[in-house]
Every structure is written in C-alpha cells, then in structure tokens.
Amino acid sequence: MVSNLNSQPPFPGGAPLPPGAITDGSGGLKAGEDALNLRQALSVLRRRWWLLFLVSAAVGSVVIVRVINEIPTYRSQFRLLVEPIASDERFDRFSDRLLGQLGLQLDYDTQIEVLISPEQMGPIVENIQERYPEVDYDSLMNGIGIGRLLETKIIEVSYQDSDPEKIKFVLDEIANGFIAYSQVEQQTGNRKGLNFVEEQIPELESRVDDLQAELQAFQQENNLLDPDAQGQAAANRLNEVREERTNTTTELREARTLKQELDQQLDLELEQAITVAALSEAPRYQTLLNELQRLETEIALESARFTASNPQLQVLYDRRDNLLPLLRQEAAAVLGTEAVGDRTEAMVASPNPIRLDLTKQLIDTTNREQTLNVRAAALALAEVEARRRVQEMAALERQHTDLERRLEVATESLNRLLSVQETYKSKPPSRECPGS
Template sequence: MKIKPYTQPIVPNNNGRQFQQFPNIYSDPPYEEEGSKLDLRQILGVLRRRFLVVATVAIGVASVVGTRTWNSQPQYIGSFRVLVEPITAETKVAQTFGAIVYSILDYDTQTEVLRSPSVMTPIIEKIKAKYPEITYESLIGNLIITRLGQTKIIEVRYQDVDSKKINDVLQQVADGYLSYSRTERQSDVRQGIDFVQEQLPNLRLRVDTLQARLQKFRQQYNFIDPETKAQELSGRMNGISQEQSNTKTRLDEMRSLYGTLQGQLGLQPNEAILASALSEASRYQKLLSEFQDVETKLAVESVRFTPENPTILALKEQREKLLPLINKEAQRVLGNNLSPATINRERLTYQNSIRLSLTQQFVDTTNQIKVLEVRNKALDQASALLIREFQQMPIRAREYTDLKRELEVSTDSLLRFLSSRESLEIEAAQKATPWKLINTPDAAVVISPSKYRNIMLGVIAGLILGAGAAWLAEMLDSVFHSVDDLKEKSGMPILGIVPFHKSVKKLFPVTETARILAGENQKNAPADSNLRRYNASPFVEAFRSLYTNVRLLSSDLPIRSLVISSSTPAEGKTLVALNLAQAAAAMGQRVLLVDADLRRPQVHERFGLTNMRGLSNLISAEDLDINDVIQQSPLEENLFVMTSGQVPPDPTRLLSSEKMQNIMAQLQTAFNLIIYDTPPLLGFADANILGTTTDGVVLVVGLGKTDRYSLMQTIEGLKMSGTPVLGMVANGVKKNTVHWHDSYNRYYTQTAEKGLGARG
C-alpha cells in the first residue's frame, strides 16, 4: 500500500509501507474572477473582525469634523470681473513682411503683476484709511486673481469674515486696477520702442558697411557670384584644354609633314627659303642659266681638248667671271644677312615647277610649325593662369559666403527690429484703451463652512481612516483568521474545516458535547418525522467530511494510522482527535483513539474514563497486556480508547522506545484506524517520533489563535525531520468566513419545506 503525504519525500515506516506525494488537489490555478472575489471576502472579513476599530475611528473623526464645522465662523467671498482685451474675434492688427501679428496677453504673468507690491501698495494705502489693520500679506493671502476660462476676462475674488469689508476692499482694488491700466500698462511697450529706436542706427550702419564690402569684393575679383565664376573658369579651362589638344595634334601633323618634305628636298629650312626667293629672281636665274651653259660647254669641250687648250681655258675664265655676278645678284636678292658662301649652288641650281612647289610647301610648313609652337606656349600659359585662379576660388567663395552671411544676418536683424517697432507701436495704440469693468463688486456670499457637506465628508473620511486602521491592526495581528489566508500562507491542503460552536467548549466531556448537539438538533429540526431521524449539524458533518478526505488520500489501501497534533497548545487538537475518531467509528470503522500526550492527557476526561492504566504503563510494564489498557467508548461500539496512563518522567524516551514501535505494529493489525493524540509539535519531539511510524500527521490550526510564525516554524520542522504530513484542519471557523454553513442550512431548510408540502 502507498500513502501520499503532502510534501514529504518517500519515508519508510515500521509497517512496511512507503509514502509518496499524493496529487495536489489545488493544482489548477483559480480563475481571476474567483481571486478577486476571494480578495473581497478577505477585506469584508477584516472589516467584520475589526468592526469596533472601524466604528471607533469613524465616529471620532466624524465627531471632530462636525464639532469644528458647527463652531467655525462663516466665510464670505465677493468678486468683480475686468475685460483686459478687445472683444473682437481676432485681434489681427498688422501684416508685416508676409506675417500676421496678433496681440497676445500673457495672463499668468499679468496676474502675478497685479499681485505684486508695486501695483498693490497704492491700493492698500487707500484701503487702510478705513481698515488700518489690512497689510499686503493679509490682503494678498485672501485675494484670488484668475483668468475666467479661455476668455479675455480676469476675475478678482476676495474672502473674509466681514461681508461689508469685502465690498469696500474689492471696490478699491477695482479702481486701482483701472488706474493701472490707464497709466502704467504702456510703460513696457514704450521702453521696447525706445530700445528699438536706439538699435536701428547701428543696425543700418552695419548693413551699409557690409554691403559696401561686398560690392568692393565683387569689383576686386570681377564676379557677382563665386559659383557662377567657378563655372565660367571651369568652362574656359575645358575650352583651353580642348584647344591645346587640337594644337598639339596639328603641330604633330606639321612636324611629320616637315620631315617628309625635308627628306624629299634635302634642304634645310633656310635653304628652302633661299631657293624659293632665288627661284623668283629673273636676273639671278639668267646668270645661273649662263653659268650652267658654261659648265655644260666646259664638260663637252673637256672631252675634246686638254685642260691647256685655249677653248677650255676661255670657258673656265668665263665661268670664273659668272660666279661673282651670281653671288652679287644673290646678295642683292637675299639681303645682307646671308653670305654668298652659304649658298649651295648644286642644290639651288636646278628648280623645276614640282621642286618649287615642294619648296614652297616646305617653307609654309616650317612657318606653321613656328606659329603652332607659339600658340601652344600661349595656351600653356593661359591654362596655368586659369588653374591658379580656379584654385583660389574656394578661398574667394568662403570669403564671399562669410561676408554675405554677415550681411543677411544683419539685414534680418534690421528687418526684425523694424517689424518689432511697428508691432510695438500698434500694441501701444491698442493699450491706449483702458480696461473695462464689466461688473461691479458683487454682494458677498457665504462659502464656508458647508455644514452638511463637511459632516458627510467627515463620515466618509472617518470610514476610510477606520478601514485603514482596521487593515493596519490586521497586518500587525500575527494569527490566522480565515481558511483562505491559512491555505495561501502555508501552501498546504486543508483536509477539514471545523466550525466554531459556542456550545461546544474544549473542557466539556464528549458525552456532554454530544448531548448538547443532539438537543440543539432536535430543537432546530423540522416537524417532519423523517427528518428527525437524522441528527445533523455542521459540526458533526465537518468531522465526517474530514474523515472522508483523510480516507481518500490513499490510492490503494485506506490510511490505518495517523497523528493528530498542532503547533502550539489550546488549538483544539484533542477535540479534533475525539470527534474524528467518533466520526470514523460511526461510519463503520473499528477505531482506536490513543492518548499519546503523556505530558498533559485529556482524552480520559473527555470520555469520562478512568486513567489508572494506559499507554505509559503498557510501555513500562513487562507483564501488562494490550487488552488490559484498551477501553470501549460509551458513545460508539466501534470506538475504543487507550488512555495515557500515569504521567512518566520522560515521555519522549518512552515514545521513542522499541517497545512502543512493537505496540504500534501490534495495534495496526487489530484496528482499521488508529488515531494518536500527541502534544504540540513546537518544542516537543513526541509527535515527530510517532509521525514517522504512522501514515502521517494531521496538523490542527486554531483560527484566531495560531501564530503565523509558529505555524511556519512547525511546517519547516516537519519538512526537515522527514515526517509525512497529510494536511491541515482549520478549527474554530466562524460562520462569516465560509459559505458551506449557508449551503448546509439552505439544503436542510429546502428539504424540510418539501416534506411539509408533501405531507400537507
């Protein structure tokens, strides 16, 4: 068989069984609506428990507020309103430089000015003539100046205990404000106009100076705009670059043609010029022809005659005479710069039409090369100048931009000052119209105290403070008051809820308790005979439900033994043990209730049994039989009781003995359920010793009695010791903290009504 304790690990006991965790019956989280209802129930429960605190605080606060309200002196208030701007829908006054200027009054600043000593001092001096006790502080403390909504109206209110005084003060304040509007309101505008007039000459001079500098700059560098000039320079540089490219191409062509012609003619450029010039001189050509004829004859005759032949000599002499004439003619044609010795007659002698044409072309090519070289050099110089000028453009552009920016800033400042001057003049013209009092100071009316309202607020405040005091007292209270609070703080399942019953005292015997409950049930039962057969009550049903829950904790075999204990004394553990045993016996189980509280036994007193021999005697004596210490209950035939016996000097030693283990094992075979009533857990080891040998411990918590810290310390101790815990029993639950009382009563009431109806 496997028993499922709540949070403990598997712990073997002497009965040969093992314990394992049973499923958490609260595994599903509650709905949010249920959580909010639970919080509301907790709050209502706190208010019920602390009703006296809430009532005391509420009555006290309401009494104090009511007393002060009835005894306080009434306060009066009066007011007047002033129109401070024109009523036109839009006060559009000018259109300057494309911008519409509107008259805008700063109402927050205006109200502060109206409250200032400079404005209020003359008014207070007039008021003191009738009310000398009034000072600036006392007047301002009760004077309220506000703007009326989003209108152009300022409302002035004054409160005091004297209604006549209010009217007199408001009249003086109204007159003072109207006087202020006529005389003082234009001073700031006039000061602004004077300031603008002082600044305008300097601004104009600065603008003129910057304009002159900009004009001189443009004239110096010969441009209007640096960007345009840069574009122009870039275009010129591109044009020169293109022209340089074309010139170089043409120069290369001419040089190529020059080389070709020079190769064909075999002449130098100066020789070509000479050849060209001499080819056009007729006398030179005639002499040259004669010289050629002489040369021809000399060559012919040299074949026929010897060099000493007179003919040969005559021809040579003729040739020698022609040479000076040719040189002289060439000197005449070519000028004094050319020596005849430089003339190569062999290359210049024969000039036909083709050679003359080539010579002329050679001369032209030479001249064009010279021209192109000069042009190329000029283009290089122009390009260098443009490049230097272009490189200087960023500096010029920066200087121009700075100068222009200064001019624009100065111009804008001048325009703003001119516009401000016009606006201020228009504003001054508008403010020439004084404020208008749209209503005279009203008759003072009572504003406080509002007796009924204050009393109602006092009651509400008292209730709120009372609820806060109740909540504070609840927070300072360290005991559990509700089942929900117990379950939330401990984190353990609640096996049973035992209702509080004022007729069942913890010191009553079981027989007396049963008699009281039976008499009450007979008194409250319906007249129907069928219903009188069953003496039902929430108290009895609570223990039957408790036993059912304990029994269902086991998945295989029912629980055979358990320990009933509590964290501290006087929590009702013995009462729970007695009634649980009685409920289990009534449900057909053979039950043994063992009073294992060897320190302060109570079971025999509750049942009215003798305690001559009991558990302590059974453990100590060697010849005492178990049957000699077991007594039958006078209430149930299936219920048997083993009292504690004589109080031993060392109870813990007896309960932890091996004989006690053997006794528990022997009892396990004779009864269906064994319940051990033990001392409290906190401070005593008795319950822990027995709990490890049984199926587990049932922890009884007395609501309204158990300290939170003590219970949590007890739970931690059980976890550390490895004692299996089956769950908790909430004892002494009031009707207003749970709802199953209502369900129980409603169920039986409906049953009774149905029975009576059928019988009728």
C-alpha cells in the first residue's frame, strides 16, 4: 500500500483544506489560519443574526422615543446700559468724585440684586401672569440669567424656555420694568446731584470772591504790579551794589597804599603831623565830614531802591558835589595863615615844591580815604538791604503764586460745578441702551 507523505491533516471538525491553501513553508500555513478565522466568524453570524437584530432594534427604539419626547429649549437676551458714557475724561473723573460724595456710585452686584429682588420683579411678574398665569417669581428666576458684561457699563439679561413667543414676551416685560426703574433712579440721582451742586456753587462763588479780594489787597499792600519783573529788578540791584562795593574796596585799598607811600616819602614832622591831625579835631570840618558821611550813607541806601537816573538820587549827588569844595575850604581854613607862614618860611629856607605838592596830595589822599571808608560802610549796609529786598521779593512772589494757584483751583472747581449743573438740567430722562 502506497502512502502520500505530503498530505496535510484535516481541519478540526473534518473540514478539508481549500485547494489554494496547500503551499510549501510557513507563509502558506498563516494564510490558511486567516481564512479559517473569517469562515468561523461568518458561521457565528449566520447562527445568531436574530440576536443582533433584536439588540439593534431595542437601542434604536429608545433613541427614537427620547428624540420624539424631548422638548426644545430656546434662549434670548437683551442688554441694558446702566451708566452714561462720558466724552470728557476730566469731567468724568470730576463727576465720579461728585457721585462718591453723594453716595451715588454704582455697585453692579448690589444693582443686580436690587433688579431681581421680589419688590422690583413683583410688578413684572404680575404683567407676565396676565398672559402666562403659570409663571411665578421662583419659576421666572429659574429661567433668568443676569450679569455684568465683562468690565463694561452694560448688564446683560437672558431668559430661556421652550416657547420662543413666551421668551420674547417675558424679556420685553423685564426690559420695560428695568427701564422704568432706571429712569426713576436716574431722575432721583439727577435731583440729588443738582441739589448738591446748587448748594456748593454759592460757597465756591464766595470762595472765589474772597481769594480775588485777598490777592488784590496783597498786591496793593506790597506794591506788586509784576512780581516776576520786580523780583528780577531787586536781584539786578543787588548785583549792582555788590559791584560798586567791590570797586570802592579796590579804590580804598589803592588810597591806603598811596597814603602809606606818601607817609614814607614825606616823613612828616611833628608840627606837620599836628597840622594834618588838626583837621580831625576842627568842629566845622568834622561837621562837614559828618554831613558828607550822612549823604554817602543815604546815597548808598537809596541806590539799593532806585537807579542812578532817579531824581531823588540826583538831588543827593548834587548836595554831595556841593559839599566837597566846602570841605576843602574848611581844611585850608583850619591850617590857618600861621601854619601857611611857617611852611612858607621852611620852604624859603629850603625850597622844595615837590614836597609841598606831596603834602597837599597826602591831605587829599587822607580825605579820600576817609570818604571811601564812609562809602564802603554805606555800601555794606546797602548790600544787606538789597539782599533783604531780594529775599523779601522771593517770599512775596511765592505768596503771590500761591494765592494765584488757589484762585485758579477755586475758579476751575466753580466752572466745573456750573458745567455739572448745566449737564444735570439738560440730561434726558432715560439711561437705557437698545436691547440685543
């Protein structure tokens, strides 16, 4: 008996291999297994198709029933502007401060709670019940959504229900009720604001009048026509006095140096020294010298206030110029004929015109030194006075500027209150915006 060595064992269940499944190697075996699995799955489906059909029918029926029985829900909304939009930022800030003083600033959370309170919603619910009696406050609140729209001045109100017409009617009634409430609140706020402004205006008007009178009195009391210009003039005068004092100091130093040189050259004798010293003891000479000192002091003080071309200063200059020759004449008179004779005799004995000229120059230099000393002292006082005047003008200018600033602030506040008053009087009696 001959046996076939290439024959394959049968499939489980006695199913033979298909002709195309008999191949050589492992690849042919894998293809045969895939075909077997597919055939088994088809066999199971043929035996249990009725079970799959029942499950699919049951699920489909449930879905269809739910879709048929489900009631559609609709939603709509409107928006309400609860604050006016100000076009002037400064006016808006001023109005906000004014509303803060009146306690009228808007708290959105509180405003929303007031709008949906039973007291506010009661009349709205009654109007809705005329058409939809089943609506009460609780059911209306369940369908309402209300809140501020981001950071805007707008409140958005929404309502949802299965009846679109009911939604429209309910939102219309709510909008009408909110708008009516808004109008009443606006009129109340306008009335409070107007009353407050009209109370403040007389006080500010009186404040402005008082500041104007105070500023005018201050200007008259201190002779202020142009504080800036007058302050600059005082500073310029201080610089002039300082410069004049510097020049006088230089001249005085030169006079002292010259006097020292003349003293060294002349080597004055006792008689000549007594003669020169006699000038300081002569009553009339000292009277004239004191008068010169007084004039120099007065000229220096007045120079701190007026310019050199001032008529009053010119009179003082003329008096000084007239006094100087008298001072020289008195010096000659003090020396006397006898003193002159002695000098004449000395010069005859030993003629020295140069020494005589130097002696006269010494006397003039001594007089000039004394005059410059007086002028230097007077200019020191004048500089103190000029510096005091500069400091005084600086203080007066600060006070004047402060008064002007206070007057400007009060006037600006008054003008703003008048603008607010006009705005309150011209405001329209509504503050709603179109619904959406």
